[in-house]
Structures are given as structure tokens and as C-alpha cells.
Amino acid sequence: MQHKGNEMTAIVSCKGITKVFGKGELAVHALRGIDLDIMEGDFATLAGPSGSGKTTLLNMIGALDHPTEGEVTVDGQSLSGLSKSALSDLRLQKVGFIFQAYNLVPVLSARENVEFVLRLAKVSVAERRSRADAALAEVGLQGMETRRPSALSGGQQQRVAIARALVGRPRIVLADEPTANLDSKTTGELVDLMYRLNQDSGITFLMGTHDPRVMAHSKRHIEMEDGQIISDTRS
Amino acid sequence: MENFRLLAPLAWRNLWRNPRRTVITLFVVSVGLWSVLAMASFITAWAQSSRDATLRLLLAQGQIHAEGYLDNPNIDRLMDRPDATLLAALNAPEVSNWAARLELPAVVQSEYKTLPVSVVGVVPEAEIRISSVPEKLVEGRYLSGPEDDGAVIGLNLAKRLKTALGRRVILMITGEDGWLEERSFDVVGIYDADTAFEDTYVFTGQTAMQNMVGVGDKIAQIAFEVPQDDALSGVVDSLRAAAPTLDIRQWRDLSLMLGAMDASMDASVYVWMSVMMVMISIGVINTQLMAVFERIHEFGLLRALGLKPGHVLALVTLESVLLIGLGVLIGMAMGAATVWGLRDGIDLSAFSQALEAFKSGEVLYLEIKPIDYVIFPLAIWLLGVLVALWPAWRAAKISPVEAMRHAT
Ligand SMILES: Nc1ncnc2c1ncn2[C@@H]1O[C@H](COP(=O)(O)OP(=O)(O)OP(=O)(O)O)[C@@H](O)[C@H]1O
Ligand SMILES: [Mg+2]
Numbered sequence: 001m002q003h004k005g006n007e008m009t010a011i012v013s014c015k016g017i018t019k020v021f022g023k024g025e026l027a028v029h030a031l032r033g034i035d036l037d038i039m040e041g042d043f044a045t046l047a048g049p050s051g052s053g054k055t056t057l058l059n060m061i062g063a064l065d066h067p068t069e070g071e072v073t074v075d076g077q078s079l080s081g082l083s084k085s086a087l088s089d090l091r092l093q094k095v096g097f098i099f100q101a102y103n104l105v106p107v108l109s110a111r112e113n114v115e116f117v118l119r120l121a122k123v124s125v126a127e128r129r130s131r132a133d134a135a136l137a138e139v140g141l142q143g144m145e146t147r148r149p150s151a152l153s154g155g156q157q158q159r160v161a162i163a164r165a166l167v168g169r170p171r172i173v174l175a176d177e178p179t180a181n182l183d184s185k186t187t188g189e190l191v192d193l194m195y196r197l198n199q200d201s202g203i204t205f206l207m208g209t210h211d212p213r214v215m216a217h218s219k220r221h222i223e224m225e226d227g228q229i230i231s232d233t234r235s
Numbered sequence: 236m237e238n239f240r241l242l243a244p245l246a247w248r249n250l251w252r253n254p255r256r257t258v259i260t261l262f263v264v265s266v267g268l269w270s271v272l273a274m275a276s277f278i279t280a281w282a283q284s285s286r287d288a289t290l291r292l293l294l295a296q297g298q299i300h301a302e303g304y305l306d307n308p309n310i311d312r313l314m315d316r317p318d319a320t321l322l323a324a325l326n327a328p329e330v331s332n333w334a335a336r337l338e339l340p341a342v343v344q345s346e347y348k349t350l351p352v353s354v355v356g357v358v359p360e361a362e363i364r365i366s367s368v369p370e371k372l373v374e375g376r377y378l379s380g381p382e383d384d385g386a387v388i389g390l391n392l393a394k395r396l397k398t399a400l401g402r403r404v405i406l407m408i409t410g411e412d413g414w415l416e417e418r419s420f421d422v423v424g425i426y427d428a429d430t431a432f433e434d435t436y437v438f439t440g441q442t443a444m445q446n447m448v449g450v451g452d453k454i455a456q457i458a459f460e461v462p463q464d465d466a467l468s469g470v471v472d473s474l475r476a477a478a479p480t481l482d483i484r485q486w487r488d489l490s491l492m493l494g495a496m497d498a499s500m501d502a503s504v505y506v507w508m509s510v511m512m513v514m515i516s517i518g519v520i521n522t523q524l525m526a527v528f529e530r531i532h533e534f535g536l537l538r539a540l541g542l543k544p545g546h547v548l549a550l551v552t553l554e555s556v557l558l559i560g561l562g563v564l565i566g567m568a569m570g571a572a573t574v575w576g577l578r579d580g581i582d583l584s585a586f587s588q589a590l591e592a593f594k595s596g597e598v599l600y601l602e603i604k605p606i607d608y609v610i611f612p613l614a615i616w617l618l619g620v621l622v623a624l625w626p627a628w629r630a631a632k633i634s635p636v637e638a639m640r641h642a643t
Contacts, residue, residue, distance in 0.1 A: 064539055065636045085543050092541030099539075099639065102532055107248035119241045120541050164540075 010037040010073075011171050011204055012061050017070035019056050019227075030056040031067070032227040038172060038206055043198040045215050046208045048224035054208035055176055057224070061206065062095050062174045063087045075171045092120055096165030098175035103161040104149040110136060111145040114164045121168060135163035139193060155186035162193065166203065175207040179214060191217050238546065239553075246553035249526075256522055257558065263518040264562025265569060267511040268615050272570030275504045275607045280581075280599040282500040289493060290486055291367045292428060293355075293436065295334075295458035296467055297485045299474065304455060305482060305489075310339060310409055313453040314481060324477035325459060329470045333459040334361035337444050343388075343437060344405040345396035352392070352437045354406055356444030359383070365460055368426055368438065375400045375424035383440035385423030389433025393425050400425055406437070411449040418447050508611060515615060516622045523555055523626035534630050535638020548624075548631035555623030562619075563612045570608070574601045 017034040020027050030053045038044060038061075046054050059065040060072050063079050064087075072079045075094050082090065091097075104113045111132050118128035136145055139159040149157050158178055165173045175194075179187040195217045197203050207214060215221060223231040250257050290296055299321075301314035316335065317325060325333045337356035342349055359378045363369045368387075369377040378387060386404060388396075398404055403419045410416040420439060427433070445452060461470045467485050474483050487494035527534075534547055542550075580598040 059636050062539070064639075065634075085545075088538070088541050088543045091539065097539050099536070102536065105245070105533065105537065107245060107252060116241075117540055119237070122237060 009040050011040050011042075011075055012036070012038040012206070013073040014057075014061065015071050015073075017057070017060055017067045017072065019053070019060065019065070020068045030227055031060070034070070034227075034229060036222070036229060036232075038204060040204055041198070041202050042220050043195060043205045043218055044207070044220040044222060045218035046206060046222045046224060047210065047215060048230075050210075052224040053227040054224055056227075058174050058176050058206070058208050061172075062097060063090050092117060092168065094171045096168060096170035096173040098158065098161045098165050098173065098178045100177040100180045101154075104157055104164075106149050109146045109148055110141060110152065110160045110163075113149070113160055114167050117164060117168045131167055132163075135167040136160070138166070138197070139163045153186075154182055155190060158182065158186075158190055159193070162190075162197075166197065170203075172204045172206060175205065175209075177209055177211075178207060179209065179211050184213065187211060187213055238549065242546065242550045242553055246550055246557055249530075249550075249554055250558055253526070253529075256525070260518060260522045260558055261562045261565060264515055264559055264615065264619065265566035267515045268563055268566025268612055269569040269573070271504070271508045271511050271611050271615075272566070272603055272607065273573050273601075274507050275611070276570075276574055276601040276603045277599070278500045278504055279604065280601050282497055284599050286493060286497065288367075289490070292432060293366055293368065293458070294486055294490060294493075295332075295365055295460050296464065297459050297461075297471055297474075297483065298489055299457040299459070299478065300455065300482045302480065302482050305484075308338065308340060308455065310411060310448060310450065313337070313450055313455055316452055316454060317457065317478070321474070321478040321481075324474050325457070327473075329461060329466065329473065331460045331462045332361070332365045333457055334358060334365045335441070335454045336362075336456050336458065337441055337450070337453070338455040339408050339444075339448065341437070342407040343392070343396065344407065345398045345402075347397045348395060350392065350395060350434070353435050354408060354437050354439060354444065356441035357381075357438055358441050362438075365458055368428065368436075371426040371428055372424050373427045375422070377424055378438060378440050381440045381442040383423075384420060384443035385439065386420035387424040387426060387438040388422055389430075389436065390425055390427045391430045391433040392437070393422070395434070398422060406439075406447075408444075408448050410447075416448055508614075512615065512618055515619060519555065519559060519619045520622050520625065522558075523551070523623045524629075526554070527551060527626045527630045530630075531633055531638045531641045534633050535635045535641065538633070538635035539639065544631040547633070548627050551627035551630045552620065552624060555620050555627070556616075559616055559619035559623070563616045566615075567608065567612050570603060574603055577601050 014034050014036040017031050018029070019031040020029050022028055034057060046057065048054055056065070060067050061074070063072075063074065063082075074090065077090065079087065079090070105116065108116060114132040114135055115128045118131060123131070133145060136142065139162050141156060141159055141163065144152065144156065149160070152160065161178070179190055182190065191214050194205055198205055209215065218235070220232070220234045222229055299314075301312050304312040304314070324330070335358060339354055341352050341354040343352045357378065358381050359369070360380070363377075372387070373390060375387075378385060386406070388404070393399060396404060400422055402422055404422060405417060405419050407415050407417045441454070459474075461467050471483055471485050487497075537547065538544070580600045582598050
């Protein structure tokens with residue numbers, strides 16, 4: 001692939017990804033040959049029936065799991081053959097995660113949860129404090145910095161998760177059903193927030209979701225079925 | 236270091252997520268350690284006190300005999316009074332007290348009964364300093380001097396002989412010429428020790444006894460005491476140098492029973508320590524495994540965020556270091572508080588009848604040996620952390636994907 005001038009670059013590139021869980025009779029072919037490029041600035045949704053392989057694909061891209069075959073490249077770096085420790089570093093530096101639920105460390109305050117990844121990345125005390133507070137302000141949680149997750153609503157908890165995903169300035173934010181446990185109003189607010197972050201700051205999002213309200217905002221819609229991509233449309 | 240600052244507060248807060256379980260573990264560790272410390276100090280105090288009481292009674296810390304006397308204590312194996320060299324060694328400051336005794340097997344006879352005993356001819360002035368028998372008189376008086384030809388006998392012996400203060404008993408001892416010497420003695424005093432001792436020892440004046448059996452000024456033994464038990468072997472060595480032909484032994488070699496008891500007391504502390512170690516290990520493995528399994532999802536999350544397996548291992552290990560460390564500190568404080576609370580001694584006089592067999596002194600003074608106070612807590616801490624490595628290792632091995640699939 002060639003990139004020229006202001007032409008978009010691929011942040012994530014998947015080539016011929018397959019993933020087989022288990023062996024022999026019990027083998028589950030979760031992914032069957034995925035070729036996918038996620039471009040800088042994408043706000044993409046990954047949809048498909050339950051069991052179609054969305055989570056599995058996000059895990060491959062997020063360096064949480066190894067593909068059985070094929071190669072994943074994140075920000076120009078191939079994940080094949082990296083050690084667990086190197087994969088941890090890559091996640092820390094290049095990927096932000098938002099999961100469906102239980103996203104936060106319960107014994108840490110909102111600010112500490114956000115700061116956590118910065119501490120791992122060895123950012124200085126003063127800088128991480130201001131960056132964490134700025135990220136929390138960005139997601140509308142000013143004044144709640146010292147609350148523990150148990151003192152936050154589900155929507156607020158997901159906002160903290162978004163702030164944490166963003167604070168490390170990752171190349172891509174991967175979100176697996178980030179709104180699944182939220183009511184429709186909160187879902188709307190959260191999607192608006194992520195969309196705004198994408199529009200204003202150019203942060204790349206890839207979201208696995210079943211939720212039509214999320215898909216309604218997407219600029220790129222990828223459909224999966226039975227471990228394969230059946231459509232990939234931009235709007 | 237940066238990692239430590241990141242993980243330590245997390246570990247500390249994690250401890251208090253399940254306060255009940257943490258408190259139970261703290262309880263197991265601290266009470267376990269406390270019981271070991273308390274037992275060690277009680278047993279040490281007990282052993283020391285009972286040993287001191289026994290040594291104080293008659294044995295003293297060491298004795299000097301003629302070669303062969305101990306194997307066959309009879310009139311042919313007596314020794315001369317100490318010569319100038321030995322006397323100098325005995326009067327040196329390393330020896331706090333000494334007393335010469337004539338001791339021979341004898342038979343005591345009353346109107347009703349004849350019993351075998353050991354007659355000890357003493358110099359009361361020296362005896363009062365080295366033996367507690369003179370303090371144990373319950374009736375009559377102790378001997379007034381070496382010429383005193385009265386007899387001081389034990390309470391139980393008096394009962395068995397059906398004799399009493401002021402009555403006469405007959406003592407029969409094989410004399411120098413091989414003939415049985417026989418003489419009657421006034422019972423001038425009755426002492427109260429343990430029954431076995433009371434049945435064995437009859438005391439009289441040394442010169443009176445020497446005259447009776449016709450041995451001149453020969454004696455059977457010199458009992459001696461040192462100010463510090465640690466210094467005993469050194470003192471024995473210097474006495475041996477001063478009197479190379481005599482048989483000089485310290486109490487451990489004189490009373491094998493007493494020496495063995497000393498060793499077995501230490502052993503019982505170690506047995507108890509092992510039992511506690513096993514219990515604490517089981518407790519710690521249990522709680523830490525539970526604590527890990529409850530948080531599988533969370534470890535997955537932390538790993539997904541970029542925590543390395545080594546960090547997870549460090550986090551869980553740090554939790555056990557803190558948990559067990561805290562338990563150990565509480566246990567040490569409890570141990571110290573127990574010793575301090577009983578600093579006036581434990582008065583056993585109420586039990587002394589029942590405990591007579593143990594020959595303990597009546598008041599025990601607890602004390603934790605500094606070495607025990609370091610070694611036992613450290614051993615429990617290290618062991619606890621060591622066994623908790625297993626749950627920690629399992630937590631570190633968790634794959635983030637598997638863990639995140641795990642519902643919390
Ligand atoms: N660790 C695993 N071991 C065995 N099978 C697995 C594992 N992870 C996923 N699978 C299987 O792989 C297939 C794809 O699962 P995946 O979780 O990716 O689907 P999904 O599209 O995310 O579904 P959902 O919408 O329900 O979240 C499923 O059949 C699933 O059972
Ligand atoms: Mg899924």
C-alpha cells in the first residue's frame with residue numbers, strides 16, 4: 001500500500017487473520033480470513049450477530065491475543081512474535097481500550113484509574129495529574145475526580161473508561177460494546193462524546209456493537225458473520 | 236521503584252476490599268505467632284525455673300568427686316579436703332559459692348521401720364549459701380555447726396518412719412573398717428521438699444558424721460555454684476586444671492534427666508512452631524487463592540491496560556507481604572504485651588502441690604529471647620510470603636482474554 005501526501009494511512013492492518021479455538025472435533029473457527037485496514041481518523045463500527053467474531057477480532061487488533069494465522073500490524077509494527085511483555089508495552093502506548101463493563105479498578109478513584117496508564121507509561125507526577133484531570137473534564141466528569149467507581153453511575157463509569165482510553169494518546173481506541181449496559185439516553189450521550197472526540201481531535205475509534213444508535217453515528221460500518229467480513233461501507 | 240509506588244497503594248487497598256477475610260487472616264497469623272512466642276517464653280521460663288529450683292536444692296551447678304565415687308558412692312572412694320591449688324580455684328570470683336559434703340549410703344531405723352537413705356554431712360554455714368534445704372524447714376531447726384549431731388530429715392521420711400521432731404532415729408553406715416557403724420540421732424529439724432527428695436536425704440553435721448564413720452576429715456564431694464550458667468564450662472575447665480585427678484562435672488553431666496528435659500523443652504517449642512507454620516500456610520494459601528479467583532476479571536483488565544505478568548505477580552505478592560507482615564507485627568506486639576503484662580511473674584504457688592513433680596520454682600518470669608523474637612516472626616513472614624507465591628503466580632499466568640471473558 002502506498003501513502004502519499006494527505007492520503008490516509010492505515011493505523012491497523014490485518015492480513016489473512018484466522019483464529020481457531022480448541023482442536024480437532026471441538027475446534028471453533030472464530031475468524032476465517034480477515035483482511036482489514038483501519039485508517040487514521042476512522043470512526044468505525046463492527047457489527048454482526050452474536051458469535052460472529054467481533055470480540056475476537058478486536059482482541060487480535062488490541063494485541064490481547066495471537067491469531068492462528070495471518071498478521072496484524074499496529075502503527076507500522078507487526079505483532080507477530082512479540083513477547084507478552086512487549087505486547088503489554090504496545091497496548092500501553094498505542095491502544096486505548098473500553099470494555100463492556102467492569103472497566104475500572106474498583107479500589108482506585110476516577111482520577112487514579114485514568115492516571116494508572118500514565119504511571120505505567122512513566123509519565124511524570126505533575127504531567128499525569130493535569131492530563132488525567134483534563135481527560136476527565138473532556139468527558140464531563142469535572143468534580144468527580146476523587147470518586148471511586150462504586151460511587152459513579154454506569155454511564156459515568158464508561159466516561160471514566162473513555163478518559164482512560166484517551167489519556168495515553170493512543171493511535172486507536174478499541175471499544176467492545178461500550179454501551180451494552182447503558183440506557184438509551186446515556187448511550188446517546190456517550191456516542192455523542194466519542195463522536196465529538198473523533199471529530200475534534202481526530203482520534204481513531206473501532207467499536208464492536210449491536211446497538212443501532214451507535215451505528216447511526218458511524219462513518220464506516222463493517223458487518224461480520226461467521227468469522228468473516230461480509231460488508232465494509234463508508235457513509 | 237516507580238512500579239513499587241504504583242503497586243503498593245493498590246495492594247494495600249486490595250487488602251481491605253474484603254475486611255472480614257483480611258481480619259481472619261490477620262487473626263490466624265498473629266495468634267499463631269503469639270502462641271509460639273508465648274509458648275517459647277513460658278517454656279523457657281519454666282525450664283529455667285524448674286532447673287534452678289532443682290539445682291538450688293542440693294545438686295548445685297557442678298560437683299567435684301574422687302574418681303569413681305559417682306559409679307559407686309561408698310566409703311573407699313572419698314576425697315581429701317581441697318588442697319591449696321583447688322582451694323584457690325574455688326575461692327576465685329568465677330565461683331560464687333561452694334560447700335564440702337560427706338555423703339554416704341545409709342539405713343535409717345525407727346521403732347517401726349528401716350529405710351535406705353543417703354546421709355549428708357554438711358557444714359551448715361556453707362550449706363546455707365548453696366542449698367535451699369535450710370530454707371525448707373517446716374519444723375525444728377537446721378543444723379547449728381559441723382559438730383551438730385542432730386538429724387534433719389524430710390517430711391515424708393518422718394511420716395514413713397512414724398517419727399517426729401525430738402524423737403530419735405538410728406543411722407547405720409558402713410564405716411572405714413568395713414563394719415556397720417550404728418548411732419542414734421535426735422531429729423532436730425524436718426524439711427519439706429518433693430517426696431522423692433525427702434525420702435532420700437538425711438542431713439547431719441559433717442564433723443559428727445566423720446567421727447562416726449572414722450574417716451578423719453575426708454569428704455565425698457564439693458558442690459559449687461557460678462554466677463552465670465553460660466560461664467559454667469569455663470569454670471569446670473579451670474577447676475579440672477587445678478585438680479586433674481578429681482572427677483569434676485557440671486549439672487548436665489550429673490543429672491542426665493535434667494539435661495534431657497532442657498533439650499526436650501526447646502524441641503516442644505519447635506514442634507509447636509511447625510504446627511503453627513502449617514496452619515498459617517494453609518490459611519494464607521486459602522485466602523490468597525480466593526482473593527485471586529475473585530478478581531480474575533480485574534487481573535484481565537489490568538493486563539489489558541498494559542500491566543505485565545511480572546507486575547501482577549508483584550501486586551499479589553505485595554498483598555501477602557503486607558497482609559502477613561501486618562499479622563506478624565500484631566503477633567509480635569501481642570507477644571511483647573503478654574510478657575510485659577506478666578512482668579511481675581506468674582505465681583504458681585497455688586498449683587505447687589499439683590506441679591510438685593515438675594519441681595518448678597513457684598514464680599515464673601516470662602522472657603522472650605531476643606533471638607526468638609526475631610527468628611519466629613521472620614520465619615512466619617517468609618513462609619507466608621513463600622506459600623502465597625503460588626496464588627500470585629496463578630494470577631500472573633491469567634491470560635487477559637480468558638480473564639475478560641470471565642464474568643465477575
Ligand atoms: N477463548 C475462547 N475459547 C473458545 N471459543 C471461543 C473463545 N473466544 C471466543 N470463542 C468462540 O469464538 C466465536 C466468536 O466469539 P466472539 O466472542 O468473538 O463473538 P462476538 O461476535 O463478540 O459475539 P457477541 O456479540 O456475543 O459478543 C464464538 O463461537 C465463541 O464461542
Ligand atoms: Mg463480543
